[in-house]
Amino acid sequence: MNSSNNPWPTHEVANQVDELSGYNLFASDPALQEGLQRSGADWAAAQFHGYGETLGSAETYALADAANRHAPELHSFDARGRRIDRVEFHPAWDQLLAMYRGQGLVGLAFEPEARPGRWAAFAAGFYLHGQAEAGTLCPATMTQAAIPVLARDPQLAALLPQLRSPMHDPRDLPIAQKNSLWIGMGMTEKQGGSDVRANSTVATPLGGAGGREYSLRGHKWFFSVPMSDAHLVTAQTEAGVSCFFVPRWRPDGSKNPVQVQRLKDKIGNRSNSSSEVEFLGAWGQLVGEEGRGIPTIIEMAGYTRLNCVIGSAALMRQALVQALHYSRRREAFGRRLAEQPLMRSVLADLALESEAALQLSLRLAQGFENGERAWQRILAPAAKLWVCKRAVEFCGEAIEVFGGNGYVDNGVMARLYREAPVNSIWEGSGNVMALDLLRAFAREPQELLALLDQWQSEAEPLLQGEIEALRRQLTGDPTPLEAQARWLGQRLVLLAQAMLMRKHAPAFMADAFIATRFASRDGGRIYGALDLRAFDVAAILERAFPQ
Structure with a gap:
């Protein structure tokens, strides 16, 4: 290079290899293709061939990088001092969630038609998406796990179409106004960790909805994805540890008093938000039997x-x-x-x-x-x-x-x-x-x-x-x-x-x-x-x- 023509001369970059993108994650994985066919889920092969191409594109890798480089931010109040407890995500987060949800993977394992190989197909889709970006799989996992539990509740089963929906709806609105829902979980407390029986959050009956409405007071040390439309939360009742459906917005349209204290500054999983919260008389609906939260x-x-x-x-x-x-x-x-x-x-x-x-x-x-x-x-x-x-x-x-x-x-x-x-x-x-x-x-x-x-x-x-x-x-x-x-x-x-x-x-x-x-x-x-x-x-x- 002629230094007279370039005031900033440098050496030629050689023998450097960029990280891989622009390939098909599914087409390049013979073991996964064989497993899908073996499980009777070859009906999903064409879908995953297309999804594997999308996930392996340079554009998707750029989305994953952006979602993890620009971590979620907590906004406790709006400009006029009203408590909003809103977590702001980089737009790449919602694009990645929309990609996953658009594949129909959230409800695939529990679809009413019960197609043979549906669990293998779900696993394959989850496996492919996780190679591109893993943080978005947290709300996907919790929403999926909630489906069979909520399906047994006569009132909450009405939410199944929104849970299984292939649409991603990022709007912060009451459940009745949403096209689809994400579910989070709130189990872990400071003093107990994995020992949920040590939970100190208390749920007090309110008397409504056939005696299934409760008021929750306490805290959670790990409250996953606080912008989820609802969380499944454990709390103590007179009968013992019970499970509750706690929406972000109460049925009357007001914000449920679940205050986000801070977001966790995690080693990884940066695209996803984990938080600490306080329940200040939060409205919750009993899931299953009182005292049967652990099962x-x-x-x-x-x-x-x-x-x-x-x-x-x-x-x-x-x-x-x-x-x-x-x-x-x-x-x-x-x-x-x-x-x-x-x-x-x-x-x-x-x-x-x-x-x-x-x-x-x-x-x-x-x-x-x-x-x-x-x-x-x-x-x-x-x-x-x-x-x-x-x-x-x-x-x-x-x-x-x-x-x-x-x-x-x-x-x-x-x-x-x-x-x-x-x-x-x-x-x-x-x-x-x-x-x-x-x-x-x-x-x-x-x-x-x-x-x-x-x-x-x-x-x-x-x-x-x-x-x-x-x-x-x-x-x-x-x-x-x-x-x-x-x-x-x-x-x-x-x-x-x-x-x-x-x-x-x-x-x-x-x-x-x-x-x-x-x-x-x-x-x-x-x-x-x-x-x-x-x-x-x-x-x-x-x-x-x-x-």
């Missing part, structure tokens, strides 16, 4: 925990695709990164982990559709324990592929890394999940033991020994089980993934996954710390993201 929460948590697993699998998939794209184009020491033997081990290991997480997510969704208790009540918390934790390490490893470029906070990789921990914490941390699977097993041991019997009859010798060892641990002395709950959850999930990979993935994928997760006790402690010379690494990487 209501448990039912909803089953659905939301499934979404945590799918959401983590989505983050892993996007991190893997970005890492493969970058490493196939970036050169170091005279070769592309993806040609370097050690890097290939890392990438192949990530590819195996990603597909195993997807296979497990789709099988869990099928278990919910079929009402399989072992998958719903035991495998689901175990999967949330394992997959959500693996996603944190996974995204950290993928950032290393980019080196310093990955650690700079102006691209996709940093957002994925910040986003990953939320699914491990939301809807119950790792210890809560480990203990929950033990409780579920104690209540219905025959469900899991029958599943282990099925696996035993189908498994290869190496896995048969692992299954038998797990069975002995579960049915032996119960005293040490609590301290070993994480180990049990880990082994259970790895066995489930191994069985699913053997059944549904190509042999070169299943062989490598099983050998690296079970045959070598020293392998796989960190990604890439294994010997893949006996396996077809090229085929593994090509399946993960075809060139």
